[in-house]
Amino acid sequence: MDKQVVALLDKYSVTPRTRAFLEKEKRHYINGQFLVGQDMMPVLEPCTGGQLAEVPSGSSRDIDAAVGAANHAFRQGEWSTWTPAQRERVLMKLADLVEDNLQTLSEIESLDAGKAIEGCKAVDMGGSIDLLRYMAGWATKIDGATRPVSAPGEHFAYTLKEPVGVIGAIVPWNWPFNMAIWKLAAPLAAGCTVVLKPAQLTPLSMLFFAELCDEAGLPPGVVNVVTGRGSTIGNDLVAHPGINKVSFTGSTEVGITVGKAAVENVNHMTLELGGKSPMLVFEDADIQRVVDATQQSIYFNTGQVCSGGSRLYVQRAIYEDTVRAIAERASAMVIGDTLDPATEMGPAISAGQKDTVMNYIAIGKQEGARLVCGGEDPGGEGYFLQPTLFADCDNSMRIVQEEIFGPVLVAIPFDTEEQAITLANDNIYGLAASIFTRDISRAHRLIPQLESGTVWVNTHDMIDANTPFGGVKKSGIGKDLGPEQLNHFLETKAVWIAL
Numbered sequence: 001m002d003k004q005v006v007a008l009l010d011k012y013s014v015t016p017r018t019r020a021f022l023e024k025e026k027r028h029y030i031n032g033q034f035l036v037g038q039d040m041m042p043v044l045e046p047c048t049g050g051q052l053a054e055v056p057s058g059s060s061r062d063i064d065a066a067v068g069a070a071n072h073a074f075r076q077g078e079w080s081t082w083t084p085a086q087r088e089r090v091l092m093k094l095a096d097l098v099e100d101n102l103q104t105l106s107e108i109e110s111l112d113a114g115k116a117i118e119g120c121k122a123v124d125m126g127g128s129i130d131l132l133r134y135m136a137g138w139a140t141k142i143d144g145a146t147r148p149v150s151a152p153g154e155h156f157a158y159t160l161k162e163p164v165g166v167i168g169a170i171v172p173w174n175w176p177f178n179m180a181i182w183k184l185a186a187p188l189a190a191g192c193t194v195v196l197k198p199a200q201l202t203p204l205s206m207l208f209f210a211e212l213c214d215e216a217g218l219p220p221g222v223v224n225v226v227t228g229r230g231s232t233i234g235n236d237l238v239a240h241p242g243i244n245k246v247s248f249t250g251s252t253e254v255g256i257t258v259g260k261a262a263v264e265n266v267n268h269m270t271l272e273l274g275g276k277s278p279m280l281v282f283e284d285a286d287i288q289r290v291v292d293a294t295q296q297s298i299y300f301n302t303g304q305v306c307s308g309g310s311r312l313y314v315q316r317a318i319y320e321d322t323v324r325a326i327a328e329r330a331s332a333m334v335i336g337d338t339l340d341p342a343t344e345m346g347p348a349i350s351a352g353q354k355d356t357v358m359n360y361i362a363i364g365k366q367e368g369a370r371l372v373c374g375g376e377d378p379g380g381e382g383y384f385l386q387p388t389l390f391a392d393c394d395n396s397m398r399i400v401q402e403e404i405f406g407p408v409l410v411a412i413p414f415d416t417e418e419q420a421i422t423l424a425n426d427n428i429y430g431l432a433a434s435i436f437t438r439d440i441s442r443a444h445r446l447i448p449q450l451e452s453g454t455v456w457v458n459t460h461d462m463i464d465a466n467t468p469f470g471g472v473k474k475s476g477i478g479k480d481l482g483p484e485q486l487n488h489f490l491e492t493k494a495v496w497i498a499l
């Protein structure tokens with residue numbers, strides 16, 4: 001660990017377990033064992049750019065071993081004999097263990113992913129605990145149906161819901177722990193087994209979670225965590241003949257590659273991909289709610305939010321007031337060390353991601369957008385950015401059409417409802433959208449017209465274990481969360497009995 005990172009651990013008095021975890025050798029978690037990697041790769045801390053840890057850079061042999069273990073656990077191992085109530089109990093236990101280790105897990109995640117710690121506790125960890133408990137409840141409620149049939153003769157027909165099998169799960173770096181729990185809770189409730197590959201930039205919280213799986217008494221091979229690069233082992237995992245479903249969250253570009261591999265194996269797939277979500281603000285809106293929504297989406301998590309409200313369309317009468325109010329709040333955000341409880345916004349995940357965002361800011365200036373706040377490089381150590389707002393954009397600009405994945409909001413005025421819908425739908429993505437109005441009829445009129453997996457009214461980026469989340473258009477296929485997600489991990493078998 002580099003000395004500037006050790007200084008952070010000292011300054012914020014991290015828990016003994018955080019320190020012990022960071023100091024120990026990191027290993028893959030395969031078949032219930034912590035296995036040494038052949039090669040290692042560094043993990044950096046984004047506030048300082050210093051080295052935080054080293055983790056194994058896995059190989060196709062590691063993926064083979066993990067998929068083999070997951071298959072054994074699913075087909076012949078102890079897991080295959082567990083009752084639904086046993087699965088429920090172990091998921092509850094995992095939720096309790098995450099809760100017991102909330103501070104430690106949040107510290108590890110903040111250091112690894114550049115997350116402001118209070119937001120991380122509430123959203124990343126709180127949401128994960130809720131989801132584990134929610135899916136635990138479903139384990140005992142999976143049922144089929146009796147089907148009256150009209151075929152000649154006397155028959156009793158019914159459907160059985162069975163787990164899909166072995167899941168290959170791949171997650172991005174913006175919600176390393178939370179997205180991984182999104183990928184684990186539902187399949188475990190359904191009775192599947194999982195091989196999970198975290199993003200190479202943020203593998204640590206899942207390796208800590210592996211320790212909790214062990215502590216919870218999960219049978220060997222049910223959850224396997226293999227760290228390494230997407231272009232090598234990610235590819236090996238999604239193309240592996242031993243898996244039955246790919247559950248992927250990440251960019252649309254990589255999602256298409258992953259989807260092709262799933263089709264080659266005739267596997268199920270869920271793809272949660274990119275977004276460029278519009279916020280439509282009408283002249284009767286409560287501007288403070290719009291400001292709050294920007295804080296909980298495009299300026300939360302340094303704007304590295306797939307569903308973040310990144311395109312702001314405001315009816316002309318309140319356009320300038322709204323832009324001003326958002327800029328005032330954004331400019332006052334506390335930016336700093338992620339372990340400091342006062343911090344509202346941490347750094348970007350990496351030097352590369354910071355460059356990408358700064359490059360988009362330069363493009364926005366060249367395209368002629370009006371820079372209202374932010375946009376400068378704060379300099380210094382680490383990968384910090386400023387909350388940025390461009391006004392008077394045009395819908396054809398690259399900063400309006402492309403996913404920036406940083407704290408950059410673009411604003412455009414409109415006059416009529418029809419214009420607002422046309423502007424909102426004029427994008428390849430369809431992950432989420434929001435409408436701000438006090439007119440309930442208008443809200444209901446517009447909800448069906450938005451090409452979007454989720455629509456929020458007078459808020460943005462609200463997520464709950466019981467509401468499905470997933471995009472349309474280039475934002476993906478399938479849903480995470482809710483009973484809809486559980487169904488993606490179940491096959492329906494038709495049974496006929498001649499009486």
Ligand code: NDP
Pocket residue numbers: 170171172173174175179197198199200201228229230231232233234235236238249250251252254255257258272273274275305306307403405431470471475476
């Ligand atoms: P990437 O698509 O680059 O990576 C996502 C994951 O895929 C990583 O684990 C990566 O590994 C892995 N990967 C990379 N190449 C391959 C490959 N050829 N085969 C298999 N796996 C591969 O996305 P980012 O990590 O940059 O995450 C940001 C993206 O995620 C944004 O587009 C964002 O919108 C989207 N996202 C979508 C969400 C949703 O629910 N719709 C939620 C959160 C994020 P490695 O890290 O080693 O490269």
